[in-house]
Amino acid sequence: MVKQERAVRTRRALVKAAAEEFDRFGYDGTSLAAISKVAGVSIGAVTFHFPTKVHLADAVQQEGRTVTLVALERLAAEAMTPLRMVIDLTLELTRLMEQEPTVRSAIRLSRERPGTEAWSDAWLPMVRGLLERAYENGQLHTDALPADVTLLVEHLTSGAEAYLRTRMGSDPAFESAVAQLKRVWRLALVGVSAEAPTLPRQADAPDQDQEEAGR
Amino acid sequence: MVKQERAVRTRRALVKAAAEEFDRFGYDGTSLAAISKVAGVSIGAVTFHFPTKVHLADAVQQEGRTVTLVALERLAAEAMTPLRMVIDLTLELTRLMEQEPTVRSAIRLSRERPGTEAWSDAWLPMVRGLLERAYENGQLHTDALPADVTLLVEHLTSGAEAYLRTRMGSDPAFESAVAQLKRVWRLALVGVSAEAPTLPRQADAPDQDQEEAGR
Numbered sequence: 001m002v003k004q005e006r007a008v009r010t011r012r013a014l015v016k017a018a019a020e021e022f023d024r025f026g027y028d029g030t031s032l033a034a035i036s037k038v039a040g041v042s043i044g045a046v047t048f049h050f051p052t053k054v055h056l057a058d059a060v061q062q063e064g065r066t067v068t069l070v071a072l073e074r075l076a077a078e079a080m081t082p083l084r085m086v087i088d089l090t091l092e093l094t095r096l097m098e099q100e101p102t103v104r105s106a107i108r109l110s111r112e113r114p115g116t117e118a119w120s121d122a123w124l125p126m127v128r129g130l131l132e133r134a135y136e137n138g139q140l141h142t143d144a145l146p147a148d149v150t151l152l153v154e155h156l157t158s159g160a161e162a163y164l165r166t167r168m169g170s171d172p173a174f175e176s177a178v179a180q181l182k183r184v185w186r187l188a189l190v191g192v193s194a195e196a197p198t199l200p201r202q203a204d205a206p207d208q209d210q211e212e213a214g215r
Numbered sequence: 216m217v218k219q220e221r222a223v224r225t226r227r228a229l230v231k232a233a234a235e236e237f238d239r240f241g242y243d244g245t246s247l248a249a250i251s252k253v254a255g256v257s258i259g260a261v262t263f264h265f266p267t268k269v270h271l272a273d274a275v276q277q278e279g280r281t282v283t284l285v286a287l288e289r290l291a292a293e294a295m296t297p298l299r300m301v302i303d304l305t306l307e308l309t310r311l312m313e314q315e316p317t318v319r320s321a322i323r324l325s326r327e328r329p330g331t332e333a334w335s336d337a338w339l340p341m342v343r344g345l346l347e348r349a350y351e352n353g354q355l356h357t358d359a360l361p362a363d364v365t366l367l368v369e370h371l372t373s374g375a376e377a378y379l380r381t382r383m384g385s386d387p388a389f390e391s392a393v394a395q396l397k398r399v400w401r402l403a404l405v406g407v408s409a410e411a412p413t414l415p416r417q418a419d420a421p422d423q424d425q426e427e428a429g430r
Contacts, residue, residue, distance in 0.1 A: 027244075028243040
């Protein structure tokens with residue numbers, strides 16, 4: 001029993017250490033030896049839990065997806081319009097990128113390991129479904145097709161990740177990627193939302209795109 | 216003389232091979248031995264021209280920047296409004312990503328080698344300058360600040376690269392990233408341009424955002 005708990009703890013510590021290493025150095029730049037050192041776990045214990053780097057990378061990608069899915073489930077339970085939920089979803093994904101090494105690592109690993117499941121598979125179907133509903137509800141600009149808005153969402157989310165990847169570490173005073181994405185959405189939303197023919201002012205009411213722009 | 220020409224040719228072949236390898240396998244996943252093999256050049260000749268991997272990576276990043284700057288100079292010589300030029304610039308950058316391994320490689324390397332010059336340093340100042348002029352000319356929506364539009368441009372350009380990075384290789388029938396970016400711009404431009412209060416239809420006139428939306 002105690003032994004089993006310890007094994008679970010060790011596994012968790014290894015996935016956490018691996019996420020940090022993969023995030024910083026990539027798949028090829030990371031070794032089991034480095035992970036063993038960072039986790040403070042013997043190399044024998046590492047290979048007992050994860051025989052190869054492939055197993056550890058798979059576990060990190062799985063963990064990043066799980067963390068993402070849990071956050072999205074929480075979001076899906078809230079009461080808001082489908083379009084608003086898409087926007088909040090991108091902000092939540094960006095917050096996860098900013099705060100969760102497993103998520104950043106899952107993104108990087110799925111890019112560096114072609115053939116493995118992409119991180120975006122965890123959320124893109126939800127975005128597509130929400131935008132279809134927003135379109136049917138008349139929430140989207142009649143010329144804004146759900147497929148094109150989905151594409152916009154993919155571009156903005158990748159943009160947030162690229163920004164973080166460049167600034168984290170090199171620029172300690174960097175602006176939050178979430179704050180940046182809000183500024184970008186304010187511009188992009190005008191062509192997307194049927195209810196936002198005018199652009200709300202920058203200065204006031206930073207979170208009221210939908211409400212303000214109604215008139 | 217002939218010897219010098221051969222040296223230039225070898226150098227060029229090495230930078231080309233290195234760009235392809237770094238693009239596919241990243242900085243840590245690439246060895247001088249692999250580059251020597253791909254280029255068909257002995258390892259002795261490789262280290263004669265580039266003593267270490269650092270030297271080769273620097274040369275590839277430099278070449279990617281040069282290719283980018285040459286393309287932008289050509290673009291800058293054309294007669295068009297600053298805002299139109301920003302849009303064409305992002306499409307040209309995306310075309311380069313799609314077709315030039317040195318550019319893709321420069322992007323990946325500057326991400327994986329913190330502290331080296333970022334690829335975006337080659338074009339971001341031009342974007343900022345053009346958007347300042349567009350704002351002064353009244354071409355931008357009065358609520359669309361140049362700094363925010365610059366941020367949008369950065370997000371969309373990173374989005375194009377992420378899309379290419381995911382699809383190239385894994386999906387032979389993938390849609391051109393340039394075509395995708397045009398679809399995204401059609402949505403995003405509505406909140407950016409003072410002259411585009413309505414969204415042009417998808418079906419007709421795929422390249423006439425500015426002209427059509429004037430009324």
